[in-house]
Amino acid sequence: xGWDLLSALFDCCRRKKRMWRVFYxxxxxxxxxxGSVWVDQLPPGIAFKEYGAPADLSAQMWNEATRxxxxxxxxxxxxxxxxxxxxxxYPDFQTLWAALNATRRxxxxxxxxxxxxxxxxxxxGGSLTIEE
Amino acid sequence: xxxxxxxxxxNRYDTMGEVVSxxxxxxxxxxxxxxxxxxxxxxxxxxxxxxxxxxxxxxxxAGDFLFDIGFGANPNEVAFVSNLHHSDRQSGQGxxxxxxxxxxxxxxxxxxxxxxxxxxxxxxxxxxxILCEAQFVREPALSRATVYGAAxxxxxxxxxxxxxxxxxxxxxxxxxxxxxxPIRELxxxxxxxxxxxxxxxxxxxxxxxxxSLSEQIVIPDVYVSCNAVGDLVLPEVIGPIPVNIxxxxxxxxxxxxxxxxxxxxxxxxxxxxxx
Numbered sequence: 001x002g003w004d005l006l007s008a009l010f011d012c013c014r015r016k017k018r019m020w021r022v023f024y025x026x027x028x029x030x031x032x033x034x035g036s037v038w039v040d041q042l043p044p045g046i047a048f049k050e051y052g053a054p055a056d057l058s059a060q061m062w063n064e065a066t067r068x069x070x071x072x073x074x075x076x077x078x079x080x081x082x083x084x085x086x087x088x089x090y091p092d093f094q095t096l097w098a099a100l101n102a103t104r105r106x107x108x109x110x111x112x113x114x115x116x117x118x119x120x121x122x123x124x125g126g127s128l129t130i131e132e
Numbered sequence: 133x134x135x136x137x138x139x140x141x142x143n144r145y146d147t148m149g150e151v152v153s154x155x156x157x158x159x160x161x162x163x164x165x166x167x168x169x170x171x172x173x174x175x176x177x178x179x180x181x182x183x184x185x186x187x188x189x190x191x192x193x194a195g196d197f198l199f200d201i202g203f204g205a206n207p208n209e210v211a212f213v214s215n216l217h218h219s220d221r222q223s224g225q226g227x228x229x230x231x232x233x234x235x236x237x238x239x240x241x242x243x244x245x246x247x248x249x250x251x252x253x254x255x256x257x258x259x260x261x262i263l264c265e266a267q268f269v270r271e272p273a274l275s276r277a278t279v280y281g282a283a284x285x286x287x288x289x290x291x292x293x294x295x296x297x298x299x300x301x302x303x304x305x306x307x308x309x310x311x312x313x314p315i316r317e318l319x320x321x322x323x324x325x326x327x328x329x330x331x332x333x334x335x336x337x338x339x340x341x342x343x344s345l346s347e348q349i350v351i352p353d354v355y356v357s358c359n360a361v362g363d364l365v366l367p368e369v370i371g372p373i374p375v376n377i378x379x380x381x382x383x384x385x386x387x388x389x390x391x392x393x394x395x396x397x398x399x400x401x402x403x404x405x406x407x
Contacts, residue, residue, distance in 0.1 A: 035305075
């Protein structure tokens with residue numbers, strides 16, 4: 001019976017260790033560490049939240065205000081072909097565009113889209129100019 | 133007076149798997165999305181005893197790859213190392229991942245490779261292996277490579293989030309709760325998370341050992357970067373770095389990034405331990 005009790009306690013501890021925790025600063029909410037193995041004594045000022053499995057950080061992000069994970073905002077891609085039509089750095093192109101009819105605009109768009117390939121879309125933090 | 137150093141190779145090298153027509157490596161086709169394909173032979177029989185080898189992998193198509201190196205005759209190949217990572221640029225054929233392993237391969241070994249890819253099924257990669265012959269007796273040979281942090285569900289690694297404050301180290305992410313074997317040589321592997329359009333930025337990454345809230349930095353401030361043209365986090369592999377990490381250790385990593393874009397600041401990290 002003593003051995004059964006010890007075995008049960010061991011299994012309990014082992015099961016607890018398989019949980020996944022996010023440790024955060026209790027004052028700011030800033031995450032400090034995430035994982036399934038942690039120290040026994042928490043440092044002062046550190047709290048935690050426990051989950052059944054690790055978060056997918058590509059889809060979720062830690063929110064300091066709510067002390068929980070929230071959906072990561074979707075990546076915003078900017079279409080350079082649309083951007084060049086309104087960017088004040090390209091007035092000549094916009095003048096040219098204004099002089100085209102719908103058919104010619106579509107032809108030009110198709111050609112530029114093929115030319116640019118992947119470079120047609122940029123990250124929101126990037127620049128309109130395709131840089132080397 | 134002859135120069136017979138105990139260090140160094142025997143000045144005998146050979147590359148296995150090269151394909152002259154096209155100047156590339158042997159074509160290895162992945163299975164279904166995120167599923168390993170069949171083994172592809174790189175060399176039927178290695179010509180000499182190699183003290184170490186280098187494997188080079190390049191994706192012909194865009195995406196994140198995980199690939200295995202196998203030894204043995206068909207159909208009894210055994211994975212010698214599983215889930216080596218490679219990220220390829222989203223527009224197609226890009227840089228080559230280079231893994232150098234200080235691990236001997238006996239003469240007469242059949243070497244194979246298989247792969248999986250996150251961006252779809254039947255994606256092709258090119259593989260070559262460079263063998264180096266030993267000269268004299270080298271330091272005790274290492275014999276095993278273990279990949280920690282591979283995520284086979286998306287052919288990626290462990291995600292690191294540097295958080296919403298630029299240039300500030302954020303939370304540790306766990307690479308592995310407990311290393312299976314000791315680590316004598318360590319590699320840091322970076323993944324691109326299949327990001328189709330990155331922003332110019334830099335990261336500084338800490339590699340640490342220890343339980344959550346008691347992580348001890350082993351390798352501080354590993355510098356990696358990417359640009360909006362190449363859309364790849366580079367370098368993809370750093371190492372080997374001599375370390376001495378016992379089996380049963382928790383590995384973790386954290387990073388700082390020069391930008392705060394919620395997607396582009398992310399980077400994948402894995403660790404390879406050789407013992």
